[in-house]
Amino acid sequence: xxxxxxxxxxxxxxxxxxxxxxxxxxxxxxxxxxxxxxxxxxxxxxxxxxxxxxxxxxxxxxxxxxxxxxxxxxxxxxxxxxxxxxxxxxxxxxxxxxxxxxxxxxxxxxxxxxxxxxxxxxxxxxxxxxxxxxxxxxxxxxxxxxxxxxxxxxxxxxxxxxxxxxxxxxxxxxxxxxxxxxxxxxxxxxxxxxxxxxxxxxxxxxxxxxxxxxxxxxxxxxxxxxxxxxxxxxxxxxxxxxxxxxxxxxxxxxxxxxxxxxxxxxxxxxxxxxxxxx
Amino acid sequence: xxxxxxxxxxxxxxxxxxxxxxxxxxxxxxxxxxxxxxxxxxxxxxxxxxxxxxxxxxxxxxxxxxxxxxxxxxxxxxxxxxxxxxxxxxxxxxxxxxxxxxxxxxxxxxxxxxxxxxxxxxxxxxxxxxxxxxxxxxxxxxxxxxxxxxxxxxxxxxxxxxxxxxxxxxxxxxxxxxxxxxxxxxxxxxxxxxxxxxxxxxxxxxxxxxxxxxxxxxxxxxxxxxxxxxxxxxxxxxxxxxxxxxxxxxxxxxxxxxxxxxxxxxxxxxxxxxxxxxxxxxxxxxxxxxxxx
Numbered sequence: 255x256x257x258x259x260x261x262x263x264x265x266x267x268x269x270x271x272x273x274x275x276x277x278x279x280x281x282x283x284x285x286x287x288x289x290x291x292x293x294x295x296x297x298x299x300x301x302x303x304x305x306x307x308x309x310x311x312x313x314x315x316x317x318x319x320x321x322x323x324x325x326x327x328x329x330x331x332x333x334x335x336x337x338x339x340x341x342x343x344x345x346x347x348x349x350x351x352x353x354x355x356x357x358x359x360x361x362x363x364x365x366x367x368x369x370x371x372x373x374x375x376x377x378x379x380x381x382x383x384x385x386x387x388x389x390x391x392x393x394x395x396x397x398x399x400x401x402x403x404x405x406x407x408x409x410x411x412x413x414x415x416x417x418x419x420x421x422x423x424x425x426x427x428x429x430x431x432x433x434x435x436x437x438x439x440x441x442x443x444x445x446x447x448x449x450x451x452x453x454x455x456x457x458x459x460x461x462x463x464x465x466x467x468x469x470x471x472x473x474x475x476x477x478x479x480x481x482x483x484x485x486x487x488x489x490x491x492x493x494x495x496x497x498x499x500x501x502x503x504x505x506x507x508x509x510x511x512x513x514x515x516x517x518x519x520x521x522x523x524x525x526x527x528x529x530x531x532x
Numbered sequence: 533x534x535x536x537x538x539x540x541x542x543x544x545x546x547x548x549x550x551x552x553x554x555x556x557x558x559x560x561x562x563x564x565x566x567x568x569x570x571x572x573x574x575x576x577x578x579x580x581x582x583x584x585x586x587x588x589x590x591x592x593x594x595x596x597x598x599x600x601x602x603x604x605x606x607x608x609x610x611x612x613x614x615x616x617x618x619x620x621x622x623x624x625x626x627x628x629x630x631x632x633x634x635x636x637x638x639x640x641x642x643x644x645x646x647x648x649x650x651x652x653x654x655x656x657x658x659x660x661x662x663x664x665x666x667x668x669x670x671x672x673x674x675x676x677x678x679x680x681x682x683x684x685x686x687x688x689x690x691x692x693x694x695x696x697x698x699x700x701x702x703x704x705x706x707x708x709x710x711x712x713x714x715x716x717x718x719x720x721x722x723x724x725x726x727x728x729x730x731x732x733x734x735x736x737x738x739x740x741x742x743x744x745x746x747x748x749x750x751x752x753x754x755x756x757x758x759x760x761x762x763x764x765x766x767x768x769x770x771x772x773x774x775x776x777x778x779x780x781x782x783x784x785x786x787x788x789x790x791x792x793x794x795x796x797x798x799x800x801x802x803x804x805x806x807x808x809x810x811x812x813x814x815x816x817x818x819x820x821x822x823x824x825x
Binding site: 358432433462465 | 587
């Protein structure tokens with residue numbers, strides 16, 4: 255059994271490395287990485303420098319994007335978080351009951367959601383729903399030459415299209431993560447209360463006792479970083495679409511895949527930083 | 533414009549809610565309390581492994597509060613403390629329903645099971661005596677968990693191991709000595725057997741001696757009994773003689789007196805004297821006058 259697992263692990267690692275090297279080579283070949291970095295620098299300029307030169311971005315667009323990216327994703331995020339909370343509690347209870355340690359189920363649900371599952375799963379949902387939508391929307395605008403039209407009107411597309419989406423995502427993904435954490439903990443409570451006969455106060459106290467403030471804020475930091483990655487990759491993919499409707503589809507798919515990969519790798523890196531750094 | 537306004541309101545409401553939820557979670561996780569606890573108690577411990585801020589406090593087994601703060605004692609505080617080993621001060625808040633704690637209350641660290649989280653356990657104490665003041669400091673006792681028992685048992689196991697090693701050496705030596713001794717033991721056993729036979733004969737002879745001694749003792753007993761009866765009869769006779777002698781000596785006093793006063797009376801008789809009767813002389817325990825006055 256063990257040699258088969260080791261073989262799968264080696265094969266999996268090998269395939270991942272080959273895939274990652276191909277992605278990097280492709281990024282270099284198509285100058286996608288260069289464009290991506292350029293977009294990030296443009297964003298920083300339009301957010302931190304341009305307002306001091308009198309070039310403000312449209313606030314109403316930010317709120318509109320907040321509603322689109324964040325508020326409308328709320329039911330999906332809530333359902334996902336609740337499912338995750340319920341699943342975590344049941345899986346933990348299954349194993350911990352054998353040790354007579356089911357009292358630790360709230361600890362596991364709380365810490366896992368705050369540190370890892372909350373930010374990652376909600377970012378996955380936002381990538382699938384809002385990231386792909388942003389890439390498709392900007393891609394369609396590119397294909398239908400609306401972006402060129404903006405440039406003709408001396409309106410910078412980054413300032414007009416990307417900055418509001420970026421700021422909206424930067425605010426709404428952490429907000430959704432907070433809400434998701436609450437809903438996930440509620441899901442854990444449902445299992446503990448109805449299946450394991452926990453009382454509500456006991457569950458809440460154990461959950462609060464297990465985690466500390468850093469657990470919450472490490473999750474929030476991850477969420478903000480994921481927001482940056484997801485929206486910049488989606489906007490970059492949308493703004494670089496070529497080849498009509500087919501290109502829009504390909505760009506949308508590529509944005510989702512790239513955002514997922516980048517998000518998961520970044521998550522591992524951040525977890526490593528938090529783990530070894532503190 | 534209308535759509536913009538609704539977007540503003542919805543987005544701002546979501547942001548506000550998120551901030552409120554974030555703030556609530558931060559406050560809950562950090563242990564910050566908006567309402568200051570009415571009653572607190574400080575407990576100094578040598579070691580507080582397993583207990584942290586928010587840990588439960590139980591008074592006589594029932595929930596009574598929470599751990600609200602924990603800090604290391606400074607060098608000066610450790611020097612001034614009664615128990616120099618105390619290193620950590622735990623502050624607990626007590627719920628309003630908890631009665632005043634007796635001064636002899638004992639604070640320990642405990643847990644329901646080996647895997648269960650630890651809590652601060654306060655014993656019931658003795659009612660009716662002094663009570664602890666608010667924010668009083670008391671001495672805490674360490675938890676006696678599996679680790680402590682194992683740590684305490686460590687030296688015991690070491691000693692037991694050493695003892696077993698020594699025993700092993702002793703047994704090996706004993707085995708060698710027995711190997712040398714066993715060939716010599718056979719003649720010794722034969723000698724002991726012979727001695728035992730002789731001893732048995734001696735014991736049988738002693739039985740005969742005992743029988744003879746019993747006969748002698750019986751004869752002596754009879755002799756003593758007979759002698760005793762004779763002695764008693766002679767003693768009675770002697771008693772009668774003595775009584776007669778008593779009467780005779782009393783009456784002899786009268787004769788001696790008459791001879792002393794009037795010796796011619798022996799030749800010329802006179803008037804007869806009235807002597808003290810014999811019964812009176814025998815009954816009296818004192819010397820009596822010979823003549824009746």
